[in-house]
Amino acid sequence: MQIVTCVREGREKKEYFYKPPINNITLAFLDSQMEENYRDHYLDETHTQNTLSAPKYHAFMEFLLSFLVFAIISIFCFIVFGSQLPWILVFIVSLVLEVINLVRSIATIKWHNSEDQGFCWKVSHVTAGWYLRNILGAITVSLPIIAVYSNFSCDLMTYSAWTDRFFCFCIMVSLLHYTNFTTLSSWVKTVLAGIAGIVLIIFLTLKVCASKDALAGTAASVSSVVLLNSTTEMMVTSTTDTTTASNLSKEVYVFSAIHNLQFEIIVDMLLLLLLIGFLNRESEISYRLNFQGDAQAWNVKQQMQENKDQADWLLHNIIPEHVSDKVRKTSKYSKNHKDVGVIFAAIVNFNEIYDESYEGGREFLRVLNELVSDYEELLDDPRFKDVEKIKTISSTFMAASGLNEQSRAQNKHPYSHLYSLMEFSIEMQNAVKRFNESIFNFAFILNIGYNYGEVTAGVIGTTKLLYDIWGDTVNIASRMYSTGVKERIQVPEATAKLLEDKFEFEYRGEISVKGKGEMLTYLLVKKIEGATWN
Incomplete structure (x- = not known):
């Protein structure tokens, strides 16, 4: 996705492919922080999904491929070169290392995110470091070439004409293995491949396996040919030359430094080393650019998620979460709810304290905002999960409980949300008391009206x-606070009877309620000691 975006964003972004943000020599990122993240990302799954593209799975596939290459090379070495002591020792050590690498990669997949930080977890995290990872990778990637070189001996290389050629073929196949392990430094792999190739070139150019007997026989044959040319006919001379050349080709081997095939092998070796260097360089560049693209895409995704979370936070502060999910789909919402608790909590003397002549009233509004913030902090308490703030009207705070049917259904008692709202009202009174004690020259008086019913x-x-x-329930709750008693919670008779098993009330008497006439009302005394409902 990042590459597609770069292509679409104009001509200047196309330099992303031609002039990548990496050093042309070391291939390190120009951004030091990006380079540090790249080196430490081996066990980091923050930017990747749990798929084969994750570094830990990618590393496992590379170790598995390395094991298969080593196994194939070993099988052919046993078939062609036999069982020599140096080769047997190298094979045992190399096989142990390959198995350890496989087991370590599997352990990394299984335990590196485990909460149990045991031995396997420590090993996976220690070996995940950039430098140690390159050292272990350099050893592992060199195991096939070491296996082939451990079989080199002049006895084997002069045993038959095809043995030395097969040895060179195995060397070239093993060199291709240096293009494996894309997460390692390309310089490390290329230098190691160059060293291995140069060793073969040295063996080819020096007379390390020149046979003295063969060379002497060759010289004698040539002398015989010369004498024969002076005494016999031309046809016989030609036949003798052909026979001598045939004998020469059978007796001279690649590592005798006088075989014409050695020059072809050297040229092929040099071209192969150039190809390996090119492939390693381009592979690392591609892997680094892919990492950078993933990192940038992750940052954009994180920014988008932060913006979404902020938008959701703002929306949930305007509309409850269980309502906003439906508004997103239909853009409309209306619903009837039964047995909903409603309260109006008003600072009845705020207008008396408010003085617009002092800083335009800003100081009093700041104080009121602090008090309302104390109310809202109570809503974070798990006890009041069913309580929702509806709105603030000047110095009046309106809240309700039982509007979220999913949360309400989780309660053990059918009226838990009503009990919680009453306890919330008590806590609001305590908050106002603490507020008055902490601020000099302020004595807010809080009246609360409570009612329940259908809304x-x-x-x-x-x-x-x-x-x-x-609804009528809301109107009566509003009348309960406006006709209430100073610093008390007033409820109608039906509400008092419903809550009397958890809270203690005292009868106030009949009051005139606009639109309702005379109503029997009660005042909260306290919460009954030991009362529970969750």
Whole structure:
């Protein structure tokens, strides 16, 4: 996705392919922080999914491929070169290392994110470091070439004409293994491949396996040919030359330094080393650019997620979360709810304290904001998970409980949300008391009206949304605080009877309620000691 974006964003972004943000020599990122992240990303799954593209799975596949290459090379070495002591020792050590690498890669997949930070976890994290990882990788990638070189001996190389050629073929196949392990430094692999190739070139150019008997026989044959040319016919001379040349080709081997095939092998070796260096360089560049693209895509994704979380936070502060999910789909919401608790908590003397002549009233609004913030902090308490703030009207705080049906269904008691709202009201009174004690010259008086019943909840508007509740239950709750007693919680008779098993009330008497006439009301005394409902 990052590459596609780079292509689409204009001509200047196309330099991403021609002038990647890496050093042309060391291939390190120009951004030091990016280079550090690249070297430490081996066990980091933050930017990748749990797929084969993850570094830990990618490393396992590379170790598995290395094991297969070593196994194939070993089988052919046993078949062709036999069982020599140096080769047997190298094979045992190399096989142990290959198995250890496989087991370590499997342990990395299984335990590196485990909470049990045991021995396997420590090993996987210690060997995941950049330098140690390159050292172990350099040893592992060199095992096939070491296996082939351990079989070199002049007796084997002069045993038959095809043995020395097969040895050179095995060397070239083993050199191709240096293009494995894409997460390692390309310089390390290329230098090791160059050293291995140069060793073969040295063996080819020096007379390390020149046979004296063969060379002497060759010289004698040539002398015989010369004498024969002076005494016999031309046809016989030609036949003798052909026979001598045939004998020469049978007796001279590649590592005798006088075989014409050695020059072809040297040229092939040099071209192969150039190819390996090119492949390693381009492979590392591609892997690094892919890592950078993933990192940038992850940063963009994180930024988008932060923006989404912020937008959700703002929306949930306007509309409850269980309502906003439905508003996103339909852009409309309205629903009737039964047995919903509603409270109005008002600072009845705020207008008396408020003085607009002092800083334009800003100081009093700041104080009121601090008090409302104390109310809202109570909503984070798990006890009040069913309580929702509806709105603030000047110095009046309106809240309700039981509007979230999913949360309500999880309660053990059918009226738990109503009990919680009453306890929330008590905590609001305590918050105002603490607030008055902490601020000099302020004595807010809090009246609370409580009622329960059926309400209609809905969202009004299409741009500036407003979530609110309506109904007779809301109107009566509003009258309860406006006709209430100083610093007390007033409820109608039906509410008092419903909550009396958890809270203690005292009868106040009849009061005139606008639109309802005379109503029997009660005042909360306290929560009954030991009362529980969750």
